[in-house]
Each structure stands twice: as structure tokens, then as C-alpha cells.
Amino acid sequence: MSFTQCVVNETLRVANIISGVFRRAITDVTIKEGYTIPKGWKVFASLRGVHMDHHHFKDARVFNPWRWQNCSGATNVINMFNPFGGGPRLTQFSWEATEQDKLVFFPTTRTQKRYPITIQRLKQGVAE
Ligand code: HEM
Known part of the structure; x- marks a missing residue:
């Protein structure tokens, strides 16, 4: 079933039903150099924007399940493929x-x- 997983991954990359997630900054957040998201701002993290970026996925607009074999399809699969969102949750x-x-x-x-x-x-x- 390993190739099935490749097809699933590629489908989630190219045609995810969720294009991104909203987050609100609970404190000033500095990302990269010189970019600050002020406390209280809402941001939309575009999962699709990352998944369709050819810097991360070669020929990003091509449906190519084979790119997932041996995880060679993305330059950095763990950081760049994020179809389900994530992050900390309120548990207390x-x-x-x-x-x-x-x-x-x-x-x-x-x-x-x-x-x-x-x-x-x-x-x-x-x-x-
Ligand atoms: C391919 C199928 C699915 C995709 C791509 C998907 C994607 C997502 C994404 C991107 C989020 C937002 C996560 C975030 O804010 O970080 C989310 C949240 C959520 N999804 Fe799905 N989802 C899928 C299927 C499902 C199914 C089948 C269920 C329930 C049976 C489900 C239940 C939830 C729930 C409860 C949340 C809110 C979680 C939270 O904020 O803690 N999802 N999903």
C-alpha cells in the first residue's frame, strides 16, 4: 500500500479541501528578519501557497504521486507538507x-x- 500513500499525499498537496488556517498572534511574533506580526493580528497561513510553491515541490502544478516515493518529491517534506494544520491546542x-x-x-x-x-x-x- 505504500504507493497508495503517495497518491493520498499528492492529492492532499494539490487538491486539499482546506486552503489554509487562521491564527491570532497572542504576542508580537518576529519571523525571518524584519517581519513582525503585531500582537492581536490575525494571519492566514496558506497551506496551499506552500504546497503549490515550486521552491518546495518541483513542478508543483503537476499531479505526480511518484514524487513521494522515498520522500524525494519535496525538498523538505516534514516542514513543507502540512495538509492537516497543527500546533498547540488548549488542553487545560x-x-x-x-x-x-x-x-x-x-x-x-x-x-x-x-x-x-x-x-x-x-x-x-x-x-x-
Ligand atoms: C482529508 C481530510 C481532512 C483534511 C485535509 C482536514 C484538514 C483539517 C485542517 C487543515 C484543519 C485545521 C487544523 C488547524 O487549525 O491547525 C482541520 C481541523 C479539524 N478537523 Fe479536519 N481534515 C480532514 C478530515 C477530517 C475528518 C474526517 C474529521 C472528523 C471526523 C475532521 C475533524 C477536524 C476537527 C475536529 C478539527 C478541529 C481541530 C482543532 O482545531 O483542534 N477532519 N482539519
Whole structure:
């Protein structure tokens, strides 16, 4: 099945359903030299922009599953191929519903009021 994985990777690279992820800077962030993202700014990290960049993937617009054999398709596969996003998650909080909500099923399944919640920081595994 190893070639199947190559096809999956190439599909995620060329035709990912998610083009990127939003992040908000919680502090001033300096990237490269001379670029600062000020605290509070929202940025859109374009996964597609990276995946379709010929600096990272040779002939980036060509669907070529073979590029993934022996991971030779990308100059730096680990850093440059990121179809599922990532990064730290909030793990030390608990939450409870702020108000009553309900599921609706048209046009898609979702909560009617977008399920507002209140979060609380956990202290040593226990809600404060
Ligand atoms: C090829 C299929 C999929 C792709 C490419 C994909 C891609 C992504 C991406 C890029 C994000 C944003 C991650 C980030 O903010 O760093 C995300 C979040 C998420 N996806 Fe998917 N996804 C896929 C399938 C699924 C499936 C099948 C499920 C559930 C059964 C799922 C559940 C979620 C959830 C719960 C989040 C939010 C995670 C969080 O913010 O902690 N995804 N996905």
C-alpha cells in the first residue's frame, strides 16, 4: 500500500479541501528578519501557497504521486507538507454551555446558536 500513500499525499498537496488556517498572534511574533506580526493580528497561513510553491515541490502544478516515493518529491517534506494544520491546542480548560441550544439538520447538521460556551482554566486538572 505504500504507493497508495503517495497518491493520498499528492492529492492532499494539490487538491486539499482546506486552503489554509487562521491564527491570532497572542504576542508580537518576529519571523525571518524584519517581519513582525503585531500582537492581536490575525494571519492566514496558506497551506496551499506552500504546497503549490515550486521552491518546495518541483513542478508543483503537476499531479505526480511518484514524487513521494522515498520522500524525494519535496525538498523538505516534514516542514513543507502540512495538509492537516497543527500546533498547540488548549488542553487545560474546561467548558460549559452558556445557554440552551439545539441541533438543526438543514442545510447541514449544526447547532442553531453556534453553541456558545464559557471556558474556565483548569488548575492541576480541576476547574477553578
Ligand atoms: C482529508 C481530510 C481532512 C483534511 C485535509 C482536514 C484538514 C483539517 C485542517 C487543515 C484543519 C485545521 C487544523 C488547524 O487549525 O491547525 C482541520 C481541523 C479539524 N478537523 Fe479536519 N481534515 C480532514 C478530515 C477530517 C475528518 C474526517 C474529521 C472528523 C471526523 C475532521 C475533524 C477536524 C476537527 C475536529 C478539527 C478541529 C481541530 C482543532 O482545531 O483542534 N477532519 N482539519
